[in-house]
Amino acid sequence: MRRFKWNVLISLCLFTGLLGGCGEQSVEPTVGSTPLQIDMIVKKKDGEYWNTVKLGAEVAAKEFNVKLNFLGPDSETDIKGQIKLMEASIKADRDAIILAASDYMALAQVTDQAIGIPVIGMDSEVASARPVAFVGANNYASGQLAAERLTALTGPEADIGIVNFVKGARNADQRIEGLMDYLARFPGISIVETAYCGSDQELAYRQAAAMLKRHPELDAIVGLSGEAGLGAGRAVREAGLVSKVKIVTFDSPPAVMEMLQEGTVQATVIQNPFSNGYLAVKQAVEYIQGMDVPDRTDTGTKLIDLNNMMWPENQKQLFPFVR
Template sequence: MKRMNLFLVVILSLSFSLSSCSIQTGVMSDNRFVIDLIVKMNQGDYWNTLRSGAEAAAKEFNVKLQFRAPNYEDDISGQIELVNQSIQNGPDAVILAASDYMGLAQVTDRIAYHNIPIISIDSEVGSARVKTYVGTNNYEAGQLAAKRMIELIHESGQIAVMNFVQAAKNASQREEGFQDYVARFPNVRVVDIQYSQSNQRNAEEITRNWLAQYPSLDGIVALNAESSIGVGREIQRSGKGGKVKVIAFDSPPETMGLLQDGVVQALILQNPFNNGYLAVKNAVDIIEGRNVPERMDTGIKLIDLDNMLWPENQKLLIPFVK
C-alpha cells in the first residue's frame, strides 16, 4: 500500500510539472502592473514549480507576469541580455534569480538606475539595490545535507560534493554550510567537489569518474535538482545504490523514484512554489509603497522514506494539491 501511494505521488508530481510548463499568462489590460520574472533556466521541475507559484500570485493580485530565462543555467551572458531587454521594456518590477552573484551585479544596478524595484529570488546578487530576497537559507540547507550524510556514514568515511554553478550565490552558500558542518568530524574526508553546471549528463560523468577514482567512496551530496538526478542515475547504473549514500536536493519525479528504490537516502526540499508566489506578492507591495521584509526565508525540510507520505510533506512534494 505504501509503495502504491508513493507511485501516486510520483505520477501526480510529474503531471503537474508538465502542466506547469504549458501555463501562459493571460491577456491583461494595460493598467495592470507588469512584473518580469527572470530565472536561471527555462526548464526543470524546480523552475516550473517556482513559475507556477509566481503565476498563481499574478492571477490573485491582477498582475501581468512575463517569464524570461536562458536555456541553460550557466548561460550568464544570456541572462544578462534578458535583464537588459527587460530594462528596455520598463516593467513595474523585476524578480531576478541570478546565475552569477557578481556577474549580474552591474546589470542589476542598471535596473535600479531606471527606478525599477528589484526582488531577488532563489539566489542572491551582489547589488545593494535589491529591495528584498525571497528564498531558501542556503547555508542552513548545506548544513542539513551534511548532518544527514554524517549520520548515514556513522561519522567516518569519504564523501564527494556535486555542486552546480560555482558563481551562483546559493551554490557557494550551500557548499560553505556543508563544509563548515563536516569540519567538526575529523574522520570524515571530503575527497572532491565538482560543478555539474546544472547539467544531468555532466553530473553522471563526474559521478562515474568518482566511483572509479575513489573505490571506497561512502557518499555523495548533490546540491541541486539537476545534479541530484545525474548522481542518482549513475549510482543506480553502477549497482552501488545503498552502498554509496546519496543526499539529493528538491523533488523531481525521477529523484523521488530513486528515493523509493533506495538509491537516494534523503531529499533536502525547498519551497519553490512559495518562493514564486511570495516574490510576486512582495513586488506588488513594493510597487504600491508598502514595506516588505529585507529577507524572507521560505524554509527547508528533509524528506526520506520514513516521512515522505506524511500529509504535510506531500504538500511540499506536490504543492498544487490542497
C-alpha cells in the same frame, strides 16, 4: 512607471502548508484596474523546479492583476543570456523585476543599472544593493541540514564526493559552505573530490561515474541540486553500488522521489519553489504600492526521506496544488 498607494485590510488564508496557513489579519496589496508589468528572470526557463516557481508566480499574478513575463535562458550556465534579459527588462521600464541570479557577481553590474525599477531577489542573491527584498531558502542552513543527515548515514569516518551545480551561483556557494562547515566537526571525514555539473544531469552522471572509478573507497555522494543528485544516483546504480554509496541530494523532481523509494537516494533537502514564485510577485506588488516588505523572506527547507515523505504536510510541499 505606475505606482499605487492604496491599502486594504483583509483576512489572509492562502495555500495552507505552502504559505504558512492562516493568519489573523494581514494588509494585502490592492488590485489595480491596469495590470502591472513585472518580469521574472530565472536561471532556466524550464525544468521541474522552475516550472513550480512559475506556477506560484502565475497564481499571484492572477490574484493581483499582474502581467507576468516569465523569462530565462535555456541553461543555468548561460550567464550572458541572463544579463541580456535583464538589460531588455530595464530598457522596457517594467514596474518591477524579479531576479534569480545565475551568478552572484556577474549579474551585479546590470542589476545596478535598474535605477527606478524595484528589483526583488528570488532563489539566489546578487552582489548589488539594488534589490529591495529577497525571497528564498536559507541555503547555508540547507547545506548544514544535508551534512547532518550525511554524517548520520556514514558515521564520523567517511570518504565523500560532492557534485554541486553552477559555480558562482550564490545558493550553490552557500550550500557547500554550510555543508563544509558542518563536516569540519568530523576529522575522520574526507572530501575526496568536488565537481560542478552546471545543472546538467548528464554531466553530473559522467562526473559521478568518474568519481566512483577514481575513488573506489567512496562512502557517499552529496548532490547539491536535483540534477546533481539524479546524475549521481544513476552512476551509483549502474556501478552496482547502491548498498555501499549513500546519496543525499536536493529538490524533489519525480525521478528523485523514485530513487528515494527504491533506496538509491537516502534523503533529499526540499525547498518551496511554489512559495518562492508566489511571494516574490506578491512582494513586488506590495513594494510598488508603497507597502513595507521584509528585507528577507525565508521560505524554508525540509529534509525528506522514506520515513516522512508520505506525511500529509510534506505531500503538500512535494506535490504543490492550488485549492
